[in-house]
Amino acid sequence: MxxxxxxxxxxxxxxxLNPFLDTLGAVSEFYPKKERWLILSSVNQVLLPETNGCPGxxxxxxxxxxxxxxxxxxxxxxxxxxxxxxxxxINQLSKVWYKKSFYQCNLIQQNKMISHIVLKExxxxxxxxxxxxxxxxxxxxxxxxxxxxxxxxxxxxxxPGFPIPMAKKDLYYNATSYYTRx
Amino acid sequence: xxQVTIQEHKKNSTVDVCIIGSGAxxxxxxxxxxxxxxxxxxxxxxxxxxxxxxxxxxVGVFGGHKYVPDIKDEYHTFELRQKGHWKKYSSxxxxxxxxxxxxxxxxxxxxxGYFHRxxxxxxxxxxxxxxxxxxxxxxxxxxxxxxxxxxxxxDQEVGVSGVIPTHRFAEFHSQPxxxxxxxxxxxxHWFDTTFNSINVDLAKTPRAILSKATPNRKACEYSGFxxxxxxxxxxxxSARAALLDKAVVxxxxxxxxxxxxFNIETNDKSAVKxxxxxxxxxxxxxxxxxxxxxxxxIESVRLLLNSKNRFFPKGLGNDYDxxxxxxxxxxxxxxxxxxxxxxxxxxYQSKAHVTGPFFNRNTQEYYEIKDxxxxxxxxxxxxxxxxxxVGQLINQTKVDKELVWGNELTHNINxxxxxxxxxxxxxxxxxSPNDDCFVxxxxxxRDRWGMPVANVRINSVDHDEYLAQLINKKIQSIFNxxxxxxxxxxxxxxxxxxxxxxxxxxxxxxxxxVLDKNCKIHSLNNVYVTDGSFxxxxxxxxxxxxxxxxxxxxAKHLISLLLVK
Numbered sequence: 007m008x009x010x011x012x013x014x015x016x017x018x019x020x021x022x023l024n025p026f027l028d029t030l031g032a033v034s035e036f037y038p039k040k041e042r043w044l045i046l047s048s049v050n051q052v053l054l055p056e057t058n059g060c061p062g063x064x065x066x067x068x069x070x071x072x073x074x075x076x077x078x079x080x081x082x083x084x085x086x087x088x089x090x091x092x093x094x095x096i097n098q099l100s101k102v103w104y105k106k107s108f109y110q111c112n113l114i115q116q117n118k119m120i121s122h123i124v125l126k127e128x129x130x131x132x133x134x135x136x137x138x139x140x141x142x143x144x145x146x147x148x149x150x151x152x153x154x155x156x157x158x159x160x161x162x163x164x165x166p167g168f169p170i171p172m173a174k175k176d177l178y179y180n181a182t183s184y185y186t187r188x
Numbered sequence: 189x190x191q192v193t194i195q196e197h198k199k200n201s202t203v204d205v206c207i208i209g210s211g212a213x214x215x216x217x218x219x220x221x222x223x224x225x226x227x228x229x230x231x232x233x234x235x236x237x238x239x240x241x242x243x244x245x246x247v248g249v250f251g252g253h254k255y256v257p258d259i260k261d262e263y264h265t266f267e268l269r270q271k272g273h274w275k276k277y278s279s280x281x282x283x284x285x286x287x288x289x290x291x292x293x294x295x296x297x298x299x300x301g302y303f304h305r306x307x308x309x310x311x312x313x314x315x316x317x318x319x320x321x322x323x324x325x326x327x328x329x330x331x332x333x334x335x336x337x338x339x340x341x342x343d344q345e346v347g348v349s350g351v352i353p354t355h356r357f358a359e360f361h362s363q364p365x366x367x368x369x370x371x372x373x374x375x376x377h378w379f380d381t382t383f384n385s386i387n388v389d390l391a392k393t394p395r396a397i398l399s400k401a402t403p404n405r406k407a408c409e410y411s412g413f414x415x416x417x418x419x420x421x422x423x424x425x426s427a428r429a430a431l432l433d434k435a436v437v438x439x440x441x442x443x444x445x446x447x448x449x450f451n452i453e454t455n456d457k458s459a460v461k462x463x464x465x466x467x468x469x470x471x472x473x474x475x476x477x478x479x480x481x482x483x484x485x486i487e488s489v490r491l492l493l494n495s496k497n498r499f500f501p502k503g504l505g506n507d508y509d510x511x512x513x514x515x516x517x518x519x520x521x522x523x524x525x526x527x528x529x530x531x532x533x534x535x536y537q538s539k540a541h542v543t544g545p546f547f548n549r550n551t552q553e554y555y556e557i558k559d560x561x562x563x564x565x566x567x568x569x570x571x572x573x574x575x576x577x578v579g580q581l582i583n584q585t586k587v588d589k590e591l592v593w594g595n596e597l598t599h600n601i602n603x604x605x606x607x608x609x610x611x612x613x614x615x616x617x618x619x620s621p622n623d624d625c626f627v628x629x630x631x632x633x634r635d636r637w638g639m640p641v642a643n644v645r646i647n648s649v650d651h652d653e654y655l656a657q658l659i660n661k662k663i664q665s666i667f668n669x670x671x672x673x674x675x676x677x678x679x680x681x682x683x684x685x686x687x688x689x690x691x692x693x694x695x696x697x698x699x700x701x702v703l704d705k706n707c708k709i710h711s712l713n714n715v716y717v718t719d720g721s722f723x724x725x726x727x728x729x730x731x732x733x734x735x736x737x738x739x740x741x742x743a744k745h746l747i748s749l750l751l752v753k
Contacts, residue, residue, distance in 0.1 A: 052593070052594060053593040053594065054593070054594075054597065055594055057594070057598050057599075058598040058602050059598070060598040060601070120593065133591055137582065137591075137593065137597075138582055141581040141582050142246070142247055142578050144581060145246070145576075145578060146247045146578075147245045162576065162601070162605045162606070163541070163605075164576055164605070165412065165541070165542075165575070166412070166543075167244025167411045167413035167417070167543065167575070168244055168409075168412070169243055169244065169420055170243055170244060170245055171243045171245050
């Protein structure tokens with residue numbers, strides 16, 4: 007239920023401890039912000055790999071799509087913070103388990119971590135949100151950053167409606183200014 | 189009477205009619221009055237978007253952010269019964285909003301345009317059907333025969349495409365629809381054949397979408413993703429494209445977007461001016477001879493209650509505590525039937541996911557049903573096939589409520605998108621008005637202008653739930669004929685927030701209704717309410733067609749009134 011999710015996010019936004027870890031001790035590992043997108047990209051590729059005809063998150067440019075969501079989409083700040091915190095938390099888990107960043111781990115290790123956090127309520131919520139946006143990147147209009155070269159549409163034989171937004175001025179973050187200008 | 193143009197009005201400062209809200213309830217009045225030469229001002233809280241602003245892009249529209257206010261600034265509170273107590277939430281808690289498209293033309297910009305008329309018996313449920321325990325059902329003060337000419341006017345002016353239904357519950361139409369049906373999805377032929385085999389009446393759903401161009405509007409281009417999206421051609425019969433654009437070119441109608449009306453000032457008999465916030469929160473006023481409130485049911489109630497003054501201390505029209513009472517919705521839940529593509533006749537297998545043409549099928553076979561020995565009111569079932577969309581992609585992340593990803597996820601997506609077809613049935617039943625379903629003002633919460641927000645208490649009576657289950661059994665038996673691999677039913681205690689009616693019932697007795705037969709507030713000489721608020725019962729169909737028709741009816745009344753004055 008969305009009520010639960012919202013309250014849950016509010017709570018998580020205030021957390022100083024890592025809910026993905028089993029121990030209560032705060033992790034003091036340095037969080038390399040510049041690696042954020044490498045970590046996110048690796049998570050995306052685990053969640054949406056290049057299998058079964060799917061071009062995979064890397065070819066779809068899903069990370070750029072999520073970057074745009076975090077930068078421009080009028081979603082709640084708590085949700086943005088939660089997405090970014092989740093990236094930090096899973097990387098800290100990786101540092102504890104494998105002594106290296108998530109993106110430096112192999113696929114088996116990465117999958118083990120995802121399988122671990124999905125058992126925790128916080129981890130499951132984070133993965134749900136990641137998948138929510140990741141799957142939007144599959145069939146979004148390419149101007150949003152995902153669905154590069156219309157690969158998502160080709161995979162699913164998907165026929166978008168028309169017209170689709172072709173220029174940045176058409177995008178959602180400009181449209182929302184309708185209500186902020188008044 | 190000397191009629192004035194908008195330019196002259198600006199000098200005189202008084203217009204003939206001021207309409208608050210530019211959707212299906214307000215636009216017919218703006219159009220007809222302006223066409224008749226009266227000066228009209230329409231105030232719309234949202235922006236004035238047009239065809240060039242609409243795109244078929246799911247990212248902008250999915251999640252509903254684009255054409256509604258931010259619920260942090262403008263929201264509703266509501267109460268749901270939980271374990272015998274009323275528990276209060278705000279829009280933010282459940283991400284639930286009663287905003288449905290706050291732009292010029294209102295939510296009609298985003299409707300699917302399923303245009304079913306009410307039937308004669310819908311105007312007199314109390315007379316024709318057994319009483320329902322806990323429900324406040326009353327007959328309408330007008331009949332179908334009185335409204336029929338205005339439904340026909342909607343057909344012409346808004347533009348309805350289709351063929352008149354001929355089944356046993358079909359209502360009388362004085363004229364055929366002016367436009368032929370829209371192009372149909374290839375699977376409708378398979379659908380028709382299957383219905384025929386089980387001997388259930390299937391009808392073509394009339395749509396407020398132009399199948400042929402008119403001098404002012406283009407025909408539908410079958411661009412896909414219709415319901416929930418703005419129309420880039422103007423073929424959809426939104427209040428803006430179909431009526432307001434024509435009203436403006438008369439030179440007698442001015443539309444003022446981004447204007448939030450917060451008060452209707454009155455003396456003891458009449459409204460004298462309205463107060464609104466314009467761009468940059470500047471307070472302004474407009475004086476008119478007649479005021480029409482059409483902000484969608486919940487917001488209209490809020491405005492009347494927020495306009496309380498020393499003459500009307502409980503709010504306008506609320507002398508007998510009727511404002512906000514008996515709010516209703518069109519609801520009943522939905523069902524989905526999943527069929528394997530390989531089980532379709534060979535001819536249709538490659539055409540299952542065609543985007544653009546409309547499915548346009550409904551059954552009113554169960555508009556009345558026998559429950560033991562009693563004949564009770566049933567409803568309408570609309571059928572359609574969704575275009576594949578983001579929502580369906582996201583649904584593939586869950587299997588038995590467990591989250592899946594990776595190889596399993598891509599396999600599920602392939603399976604759903606490439607191997608299956610899902611037929612959706614949307615059920616429209618009467619929402620029985622009752623004492624625990626009403627709108628009031630929240631004493632503690634205010635919007636960004638400092639006005640108390642509307643609180644909606646939501647309750648349905650047991651009969652409604654029972655009826656939904658009864659009809660769902662009928663749907664199940666229909667769906668079984670399609671050899672499905674899966675049938676799912678979905679029913680929520682929360683109403684569809686876009687199909688609001690009631691709250692300012694019209695009726696003959698001022699003690700039990702807010703509006704008179706012409707939708708004028710009983711206790712005020714010059715204030716009318718013409719959105720779905722006037723409806724004592726909703727009929728078991730989406731209400732937009734009826735709201736349009738009633739608004740044309742009130743427009744005729746206002747013209748005759750102003751001409752006499």
